[in-house]
Amino acid sequence: MDQFAINIIVLGKSGVGKSSFCNYLFDQAGLFETGSGKPVTSWEKNFQSHTFEHQGHLLNVFDSVGLEADNYERWLKQFDSFMQQRRARPMEPETWIHGAFYVINASSARLEPVDVNLIKRLGQDARIPLQVILTNADVAGDKVEALQREIHHLCPGVSVTPLCSVSVRRRGGQSTQAFGRDEVLSLYLEQSHAFLSKRLAAMSCLNFKGVLREMRNTVVAKIEQADLSIFRIADLDLDTEIELPDFDEVFSDLKGFDDYLSSFGFVGDWETSDELENAVTRVFDDFQGEMESRFKEIEDGFESDSLLRKVGALYEAAKIILTLKSTMIEWLDEGFGRVHAALDQLFIKYAEDDNFFASHLKGCVLIRPKLFGIF
Incomplete structure (x- = not known):
């Protein structure tokens, strides 16, 4: 390194x-x-x-x-x-x-x-x-x-x-x-560590958003190119039809917060690294839980003794099938949008009133602007 x-x-x-x-x-x-x-x-x-x-x-x-x-x-x-x-x-x-x-x-x-x-x-x-x-x-x-x-x-x-x-x-x-030499250098390195930790954390939020944005665009392109017609729904194998990118490869170029601190000679032991990872993981886990609950609700509707619930479940399932591409993209954007919103909040926390990244933020291309608080 x-x-x-x-x-x-x-x-x-x-x-x-x-x-x-x-x-x-x-x-x-x-x-x-x-x-x-x-x-x-x-x-x-x-x-x-x-x-x-x-x-x-x-x-x-x-x-x-x-x-x-x-x-x-x-x-x-x-x-x-x-x-x-x-x-x-x-x-x-x-x-x-x-x-x-x-x-x-x-x-x-x-x-x-x-x-x-x-x-x-x-x-x-x-x-x-x-x-x-x-x-x-x-x-x-x-x-x-x-x-x-x-x-x-x-x-x-x-x-x-x-x-x-x-x-x-x-x-x-x-x-x-x-x-005075030791006092000056000791204080400066302490100040520099604190400064770099905050500014690198803010930059990591932007880097993470950029990688997620590229990943979303790649997945959406795969969905739009796939043949997901209703006539093939019974034989549809999404894993084969939509070959997703290798996520490890997608994130391989994203230099981590700890790596940057180490590059400057500091030990990357601040809580920021865990905070970034935990925030993103928590949002994805919560969204996954909500999606599972949606499908569980449809499944429970079909198994219900209530005719009204059975009809409602059939309607929801039919709507998903008939609009499979747009539904998948909508769910995808909802999930990524929540992660972006979480990263926005962390960026505000780390950057505070430092406008160092203002010129970079002006050039950001957003997926759904209403979901992003500051960009």
């Missing part, structure tokens, strides 16, 4: 220590070029990535040009283009952006409107895991707590992690050790 990389973007104004943070976080001394308050990532290298391995996970880290007053419009245009490209294939999770680090220099003790705007765009609009990293936390003193309070006030729910990315020996023999 191919291993997918977790895609991370690193953003922030020039001179806040993005490159030093990346070198420290991913233990890659010198790979990310550092400078002294000046832009070191060129526009040609904007949003280019470096790949690392950490605790069994592949990490793709996309570095960015530092934000400055005179490049904001250009930077924002490239950022929006980059994010749009990463949303272009919503059914391919390896192309998504899975999280972001927004870096602020804690010693500056300033949270500017551009910072707040981008933090909100990432956390609230893009709905991806986000950590605000406060660099130079070793020398910032009380400014760190003040910045944390301000960020939590203006951007509720955003995680803020103080960090020092370099060890420094100061006058008098004192030294400052780098800190």
Whole structure:
């Protein structure tokens, strides 16, 4: 099985220590070029990535040009283009952006409107895991707590992690050790697992619906092509007349929720997998029970002492026989429709207010639209 990389973007104004943070976080001394308050990532290298391995996970880290007053419009245009490209294939999770680090220099003790705007765009609009990293936390003193309070006030729910990315020996023999790396990575992987679990579960609902839709169309085509005339009803062998597809083969290309999580290096042990399978199985079992009850009711009618019930049973049986094709298709659509409705409810639960799949949903072709709540 191919291993997918977790895609991370690193953003922030020039001179806040993005490159030093990346070198420290991913233990890659010198790979990310550092400078002294000046832009070191060129526009040609904007949003280019470096790949690392950490605790069994592949990490793709996309570095960015530092934000400055005179490049904001250009930077924002490239950022929006980059994010749009990463949303272009919503059914391919390896192309998504899975999280972001927004870096602020804690010693500056300033949270500017551009910072707040981008933090909100990432956390609230893009709905991806986000950590605000406060660099130079070793020398910032009380400014760190003040910045944390301000960020939590203006951007509720955003995680803020103080960090020092370099060890420094100061006058008098004192030294400052780098800190924060383990806290940042541990929290990020926890956030990433939760994020991927929900979004992959929503995607699995759509994948499942697509496979069921193809299966339904294949079975209906078989029914419509079959010779089910009333004159052959006594000799009719449906198994021979309607050769159904191999359902194992139909579902073989449907990559499971657990498989996707494993591809990103996470153990697929969340309840979501069982919830998806149980929901579909329960609907099919309930529908099968109802169908058996319908036929049992007709059978009981024929065996009844009541003439009225016998006539009613004969009428129901005749109606089924005379309209066998349309009846079979109607029952099929009813069963599949119920499964789709159950998947709709699960999709709403998993996606919540994340509109990431909106463009994909617009292109869905539905069998019977009135049965589907959201598509």
